Amino acid sequence: MKLSLGSLYRPSRFPLLLKSYPISRSRRSFCVSSLSSPETSLKPQIPLFLRPPIYSTTLSDLRKWHDWAESLASSVGSTFEKSDNGPDSSLLCRELKWLLEDAVEDHTLVSQMGVENDRRVRMRAHVDELYNLWKQRIQERRPFQYVVGCEHWRDLVLSVQEGVLIPRPETERIVDFVSDVVSKDQELKRGVWADLGTGSGALGIGISRILGSEGRVIATDLSRVAIAVASYNVHRYGLKDIIEIREGSWFEPLKGLEGKLAGLVSNPPYIPSKDISGLQAEVGRHEPRVALDGGVDGMDALLHLCDGAALMLKPGGFFAFETNGEQHCRALVDYMENNKSGSFCNFEIIPDFAGIERFVTGFHGKAI
Amino acid sequence: MGCSQEGEVEAKKEEKIKLGREKASIASYCAAAVSEEHDSLAPSFARVPLGMVFATQIRFWGSQAAPEQSTSDGLTVDGILASNWTILDENEGDWKSHATAVAQSIHLIKRRLQWRKLIVRLNMLSAELNKPDLWDDPVHAGKISREHGSLQGKMKEVNALEQELLEHIDMIKLAREENDEDLESESVKALLNMRRNSKEKELEALLAGEQDLYSCYIEVQAGAGGTESMDWAAMVMQMYKSWAQRRGYKVTVVEEMPGEIAGIKRATIKVDGDYAFGYAKAEVGVHRLVRISPFDSNKRRHTSFAAVAVTPILGDASAHVQINESDLRIERFRSGGPGGQHANTTESAVRIVHIPTGITATCQNERSQHQNKASAMAVLQSRLDQLEMARQAHLNAQHTQSLTDITWGSQIRSYVLHPYRMVKDLRTNYEVSDPDSVLEGDLDGFILSYLSACLDKDEDGA
8 A cells, every 4th residue: 555645544444545435336245254354453364375274064065166156257258358357267267276275274185076075174264255255256356366365476475455455466577676686786685675655565575585684674555454464474474574564655654764775666556547447346446546546647656756766765776666557667767867867877667578668677876 | 933043044144145255355356457457448347346246257348348247157147048947937936937037027127228328328428437627517527427327326236136146046056055945945035036026127127218207297289170179188188187196196287278169279287206207208299089079060070189298307407408588588478458556367377488499388377477487487498408408319329219309299199989999009009998097097008018119129229
């Protein structure tokens, strides 16, 4: 969750600011399922695959559920794909396989599901809950990652929940950039890095693991849900000594570090406001708008980050930002060259694996 | 009761072995002295410890310098074979029968190991190892010394078998001379044990190829002919999955491209476990199916094809071909739309193209793009390694073995479901009249008959 405009986090019935936007259509009654935690305590939810296998069911009941879920997925065909580039049946079936993997304690038993039998399997969720979860996935288009409470990102499995942006595969690349840069410059490796608007903590954690024990990362976010989830993920990967989670908007929690950062990364909200209403249902209806909406042209947060980077980075410091695409990348480089002339150098615009120019990277010029 | 008796027998045996050992040490001293002269040609053999050789007669074959072992009265393994003793049932306690069976196994094992070629190769490697500048290229040196070690290991193992066989025979003869029945029956028993174990050793010798021990990828691709062929490709893939699971291998789907209506256009699985490649390599080629097509409303007979490729996954990182990051093009498998924050998808398949060779690899079954990329890289690495091995095999005529050919190969097997039912291997003529069991993964008969046909027909091998 990120916000540049300084708006305050308002505790609402459901996590996050969705309430204040007319776009959030669903009251999301599914949140009463055990997957949600009470919003007041801000205790992060435990991903399905980490929950204790305290339930049990017969293989034949599991199979009944699976057959039902599969036919529900098949009934989708390509309708989601046609309406908003959502998932088709084959993707949904793969997700179903993963849901099963996460829910059943012993995966090897899943292959025996074909044989009708009374053998019991230990489960991390009640079968009734599985019915519920899959209905949410198909009928409400609840993102799969919220359904299972986690996202596989790089070599990590990160906990995610409503109120936190699900990290995207594109963003994985930023960690590669950092890896390249620090392998060439040991001094950067030992410096302080910042991940602004960390959300689930993905970038911060990815970078911490690159820097190793010598490094230090500060990850900030405005949202208390994000803070809770990111802290949980940091804890799970045993990175408490390297990465520090701070609550606040963009650079606010970094006071006192002016001119000291070795590196700065961010995947800020960058979707132009007018595009929000047309988003894929999984995104538009369920993910926090504050992590998506980048203002009129989608550049609000990005420009704010550029301004801040000029102040916060030390000479030779590295930055990498994710953007909406080619236009953003060009505009950002223009802005830095013209408005921050001399501050930055060695700009690079790097495409994602789909071939879309996605990232802008560069260094803080030696002379401030 | 038997305890003290056995102890006595053991003690007698010990004594006789000691006696033998004294003889042997003289023999090996001689051998060392002799081979010293041949050192430039066969340096490796001087280092092979002869250990407890009973033999007193050691001959040298020109540059080969392979000592032919014999019993105290001059009986050699070849001599046993030439005697044409009748092989009786295992239960008949006849030592000649056991000895002949073991000698035959040793002969077969040697043939399977391509014994003569092995000796030539070993000599070549030894010469290479003795070059003073060998370690200037550590990668090459490592390769040479690994291969040398592995070939020498195989050679030692066979020599040890021969030696053991002759020792037992010597012991039996000795026991007879001294009317020592305990020792005789003890030794016959040992011979019988050898006979039983040697069957297993024969099988092991089938999988003595350099890469046989490794895990592998099996890739199945549908031939021309649309849905019917794609369905057949899926059946073939299923056959391998079941086969691998039966053998206790771990199976992971790396990539699967489903057909529009049924089946698969292409799929790759990873088969993890010892000797996965050794067995699976026998399946490389085109598999043909004849049946009444379930997709043909007129119930006509159709012939479809599926091609199978098998790639070893080299266990040793230093053997890998170096891949330059700049030679790679990495693409998202399915894209479209603005991506990034706009899209929520669990589809993170990646395709990697190695630009100089045009070889591609895809992985789509992992849950993150990063992991899909890593898996695809592993597939790409194996394919490039295989390409390199094929290239070197051409340079090194010695080692050319069609088995590791990277091409999809020609038709190897026919599966007929109609008008009669039969699966027949076109290379060995091995056939089975129950196609269902084969399609359920009962492939070992085909694989073993092919592997043995391949190695055993090679007459000059032994």
